[in-house]
Amino acid sequence: MTEKPVRTGKVSLAEVARAAGVSKMTASRVLRGEGGYSDKTRDKVMAKVDLLGYLPNRLATAFAGGTTSTFVGVSIPDLGNEVFAQVLEGIDRKLGSFGYQTVLGLTQHTAEEEESWIRTVLSWQPAGLIITGRSHAPNAIDLLKNAGLPVVEIWDLNSSPLDTSVGINHYDSGFEMGRYLSGLGYRALGYVGTWHNTANAASARLDGFCKAVLDGGGTVERQFCLNDTASYYPGYYGTEQLLASGTSVECIFYQNDAMAFGGLQYCRSIGLEAPADIGIAGWGDMPIAAVLPARLTSIHVPHIRLGQVAAEAMIARLSGEPFETARNVGFHLIPGSSVRRVAG
Amino acid sequence: MTEKPVRTGKVSLAEVARAAGVSKMTASRVLRGEGGYSDKTRDKVMAKVDLLGYLPNRLATAFAGGTTSTFVGVSIPDLGNEVFAQVLEGIDRKLGSFGYQTVLGLTQHTAEEEESWIRTVLSWQPAGLIITGRSHAPNAIDLLKNAGLPVVEIWDLNSSPLDTSVGINHYDSGFEMGRYLSGLGYRALGYVGTWHNTANAASARLDGFCKAVLDGGGTVERQFCLNDTASYYPGYYGTEQLLASGTSVECIFYQNDAMAFGGLQYCRSIGLEAPADIGIAGWGDMPIAAVLPARLTSIHVPHIRLGQVAAEAMIARLSGEPFETARNVGFHLIPGSSVRRVAG
DNA sequence: AAGCACAAAGTTACCGGTAACGTAGATCTC
DNA sequence: GAGATCTACGTTACCGGTAACTTTGTGCTT
Numbered sequence: 001m002t003e004k005p006v007r008t009g010k011v012s013l014a015e016v017a018r019a020a021g022v023s024k025m026t027a028s029r030v031l032r033g034e035g036g037y038s039d040k041t042r043d044k045v046m047a048k049v050d051l052l053g054y055l056p057n058r059l060a061t062a063f064a065g066g067t068t069s070t071f072v073g074v075s076i077p078d079l080g081n082e083v084f085a086q087v088l089e090g091i092d093r094k095l096g097s098f099g100y101q102t103v104l105g106l107t108q109h110t111a112e113e114e115e116s117w118i119r120t121v122l123s124w125q126p127a128g129l130i131i132t133g134r135s136h137a138p139n140a141i142d143l144l145k146n147a148g149l150p151v152v153e154i155w156d157l158n159s160s161p162l163d164t165s166v167g168i169n170h171y172d173s174g175f176e177m178g179r180y181l182s183g184l185g186y187r188a189l190g191y192v193g194t195w196h197n198t199a200n201a202a203s204a205r206l207d208g209f210c211k212a213v214l215d216g217g218g219t220v221e222r223q224f225c226l227n228d229t230a231s232y233y234p235g236y237y238g239t240e241q242l243l244a245s246g247t248s249v250e251c252i253f254y255q256n257d258a259m260a261f262g263g264l265q266y267c268r269s270i271g272l273e274a275p276a277d278i279g280i281a282g283w284g285d286m287p288i289a290a291v292l293p294a295r296l297t298s299i300h301v302p303h304i305r306l307g308q309v310a311a312e313a314m315i316a317r318l319s320g321e322p323f324e325t326a327r328n329v330g331f332h333l334i335p336g337s338s339v340r341r342v343a344g
Numbered sequence: 345m346t347e348k349p350v351r352t353g354k355v356s357l358a359e360v361a362r363a364a365g366v367s368k369m370t371a372s373r374v375l376r377g378e379g380g381y382s383d384k385t386r387d388k389v390m391a392k393v394d395l396l397g398y399l400p401n402r403l404a405t406a407f408a409g410g411t412t413s414t415f416v417g418v419s420i421p422d423l424g425n426e427v428f429a430q431v432l433e434g435i436d437r438k439l440g441s442f443g444y445q446t447v448l449g450l451t452q453h454t455a456e457e458e459e460s461w462i463r464t465v466l467s468w469q470p471a472g473l474i475i476t477g478r479s480h481a482p483n484a485i486d487l488l489k490n491a492g493l494p495v496v497e498i499w500d501l502n503s504s505p506l507d508t509s510v511g512i513n514h515y516d517s518g519f520e521m522g523r524y525l526s527g528l529g530y531r532a533l534g535y536v537g538t539w540h541n542t543a544n545a546a547s548a549r550l551d552g553f554c555k556a557v558l559d560g561g562g563t564v565e566r567q568f569c570l571n572d573t574a575s576y577y578p579g580y581y582g583t584e585q586l587l588a589s590g591t592s593v594e595c596i597f598y599q600n601d602a603m604a605f606g607g608l609q610y611c612r613s614i615g616l617e618a619p620a621d622i623g624i625a626g627w628g629d630m631p632i633a634a635v636l637p638a639r640l641t642s643i644h645v646p647h648i649r650l651g652q653v654a655a656e657a658m659i660a661r662l663s664g665e666p667f668e669t670a671r672n673v674g675f676h677l678i679p680g681s682s683v684r685r686v687a688g
Numbered sequence: 689a690a691g692c693a694c695a696a697a698g699t700t701a702c703c704g705g706t707a708a709c710g711t712a713g714a715t716c717t718c
Numbered sequence: 719g720a721g722a723t724c725t726a727c728g729t730t731a732c733c734g735g736t737a738a739c740t741t742t743g744t745g746c747t748t
Contacts, residue, residue, distance in 0.1 A: 010492075012733095012735085013734065013735065014735090022697080022698090023698050023699080024698095024734085024735075024736090025697080025699080025735095025736080025737095026697060026698075028734095028735070028736065029696095029697090029736095032736090035695095036696060036697075037695095037696065038697090041696080041697080053486070053487075055463070055466055055491075056467050056734090056735080057469060057733090058467040058468050058469075059403055059407045059413065059469045059734085060407055060703095060733075061734080061735055061736075062735095063401075063404055063407045063703060063705090063733090063735080064702080064703055064734070064735045064736050064737090067736090069403070071447075071468075078433065079423070079429040079432055080430065080433060080631075082429070085423040085429040086423065086424065088423055088448075089422065089424060092450050093450060096449070096450070096461075099464075101447050101449075101464065101465065101468070102447065103415075103445050103447055103448075104418075104432075104436055104445075104448045105445075105446075106433065106436050106437060106440070108437075117440075119399070121445065123399050123402040124402050124403060124445070125401060125402075125403045143399075146397055147399075232631050232632050232635045233631060233635060235635070236634070236635045258631075258632075261632070261635070262635045265635040265636065265637065266635070287424075287576050287577060287602075288576050288605070290576060290577045291576045291577060291580045291606045291609040291610070292609065293609065293612060293613060356703095356704060356705085357704065357705065367727070367728050367729080368704085368705075368728095369705095369707095369727080369728065369729080372704095372705070372706065373706095373726095376706090380727075381725095381726065381727070382725085382726065382727090400704090400705080401703090401704055401705070403703095403704085403705090404704035404706090404733095405704080405705055405706075406705095407703090407704085407705080407733060407734075407735090408704070408705045408706050408707090408732080408733050689748105690748095691747085691748090692745105692747080692748105693744105693745090693746085693747095694745090694746100695742105695743090696741100696742085696743080696744100697740105697741080697742075698739105698740080698741070699738105699739080699741085700737105700738090700740090701737090701738090701739100702735105702737085702738105703734105703736090703737105704733105705732105705733095706731105706732090707730105707731090707732085707733105708729105708731090708732105709728105709729085709730085709731100710728080710729070710730095711727085711728080712725105712726095712727090713724105713725090713727105714724085714725080714726100715722105715724075715725090716721105716722080716723070717720105717721090717723090718720105718721100718722105
């Protein structure tokens with residue numbers, strides 16, 4: 001049995017200090033580079049750190065100092081929707097580069113899941129929370145207010161947020177799409193999206209869209225896929241349902257590009273081509289749009305950037321630096337060629 | 345100035361106990377439902393918990409009891425690749441339902457990022473770690489071994505893992521695709537993927553693929569997109585590069601379905617249709633495949649289930665229950681109609 | 689050579705819970 | 719009715735760090 005040079009199991013600061021022949025406090029100072037020790041002492045301590053494979057216990061540090069942890073709780077509805085995955089990627093990369101860790105929570109689009117997650121994650125004394133959406137359970141709001149930590153609400157811009165909001169105005173983006181399609185002459189419009197029992201950004205888009213279409217004298221036929229992820233197949237299936245409902249539709253607006261692509265494929269499968277036979281509009285300018293032969297009419301949103309800005313907002317709040325109450329990262333309409341001008 | 349009923353800021357167990365007129369220990373017992381207190385005492389304590397809005401400090405609990413935390417570190421290369429997003433979703437949902445929290449780490453496909461993340465996350469005393477891939481930095485391996493906690497390596501099945509492995513045999517999946525395409529008569533094959541400076545599952549697939557193709561007397565022309573996310577556009581662009589290289593290629597195997605779709609679109613843009621003019625094969629059976637007019641030849645992998653099983657493995661290890669050293673969740677080839685039988 | 693400033697340590701107490709053990713009073717047993 | 723047992727608590731110590739304070743030693747002034 002040969003003795004291993006590196007110890008298994010936990011090595012505490014006290015053991016390092018004992019091995020180096022100094023006090024815990026001196027070892028602590030060395031490890032934090034705080035100063036107040038000689039070069040010789042530093043070398044002695046660091047040598048033992050390496051030898052013993054010491055890993056600091058951040059739990060103890062966070063707990064002891066009253067200094068907050070480096071956790072940031074991030075809640076996202078689901079990851080099946082590429083858009084949210086990108087936002088999360090933007091957040092985690094930026095947070096990570098500043099030494100913070102993302103504690104993930106998938107809320108499945110329900111306020112109850114969100115509340116329960118908030119309760120749990122708060123009990124871990126996070127530095128702050130980034131949560132998706134602006135509508136929360138009343139209890140959740142109380143929890144967040146009482147916690148007294150930075151809260152960044154993302155996605156749907158909230159001009160009077162709990163703390164800080166980063167996102168875009170989804171209502172406006174829907175409205176702009178509605179106005180654009182109305183302007184092209186479309187009157188009989190359709191909408192295909194998913195439905196979760198929550199007021200969310202997608203429903204805000206739909207509201208804005210309907211307002212613009214109705215203002216223009218048109219109508220909107222809606223089709224929802226219940227409790228589904230806003231991905232390709234629900235777009236395909238939802239379109240089938242919508243077209244089977246009997247009402248004639250000249251142009252369909254989808255919850256996002258993935259659903260729009262699914263819809264495009266369904267239309268093609270029954271011999272309808274866009275934009276000749278039917279108009280197709282998506283939302284989000286998702287990666288797939290870049291490879292389609294005809295540019296998909298959509299709304300461009302800087303997803304990754306949105307995540308990064310949310311993380312920057314969190315870091316600013318944690319450093320005590322100022323940050324706007326509401327930061328709009330903006331969107332713009334991409335006309336595309338999956339719709340066309342039609343006779344009013 | 346009206347007094348608010350609910351206190352802001354932190355309320356400690358000691359304060360609750362004092363308010364209820366009992367000792368900290370009794371309050372602690374009530375909160376944990378451990379027994380050893382009267383109904384009257386329970387009610388008194390719970391009333392104060394509600395009144396003061398007490399939230400337990402799990403940091404202190406985890407720190408104190410020596411009981412491990414409920415954090416599970418999960419490292420994933422990136423989220424731009426839908427496949428990983430789905431795996432993560434499977435993991436987080438399952439972990440969450442057992443009361444564990446996911447601490448996310450995006451390693452950007454580099455062993456250095458992974459090592460630095462492992463070091464950081466270990467210092468938070470997680471209950472366990474789920475990490476993607478089987479090749480790690482030597483230091484990272486030491487860290488994991490010394491940490492003495494459950495480690496589940498996912499994605500690329502490892503028959504002699506650090507601890508537990510959950511995944512599929514990527515080499516075999518590539519081999520099977522290679523054999524299938526060879527069997528159809530394809531000899532001049534192409535591969536389009538991304539390249540990161542790490543031995544990863546995708547390169548194992550390519551190795552298996554090449555072996556099978558070479559065994560069948562064929563050749564493989566490779567095209568890599570450096571440091572890119574395996575998504576639609578790199579597939580499009582990589583195909584352009586491959587076809588521009590001059591060598592003639594009858595059929596292209598892609599790193600995944602998203603890239604295959606990108607490739608399909610590029611081919612179409614230059615007048616090549618699959619399977620008539622060129623064969624196209626993907627990998628992963630991603631959501632988009634469900635809405636394409638011609639079934640994409642691919643390898644089906646149960647992504648979400650893989651994540652769930654990984655989480656189950658972790659939970660089993662944490663509960664001290666047995667779990668296989670290596671659990672193969674399996675794959676199967678989907679013949680599809682984006683390839684065809686050709687003259688040998 | 690006494691006095692002082694400062695560098696380089698060590699000591700003590702504490703963060704918020706929980707394990708382990710102690711104890712007073714009620715109930716049971718024979 | 720004395721001892722045994724049980725219930726319902728309270729006390730103490732500790733987890734692994736760090737803040738705040740104290741002590742020791744060294745060199746420099748004057």
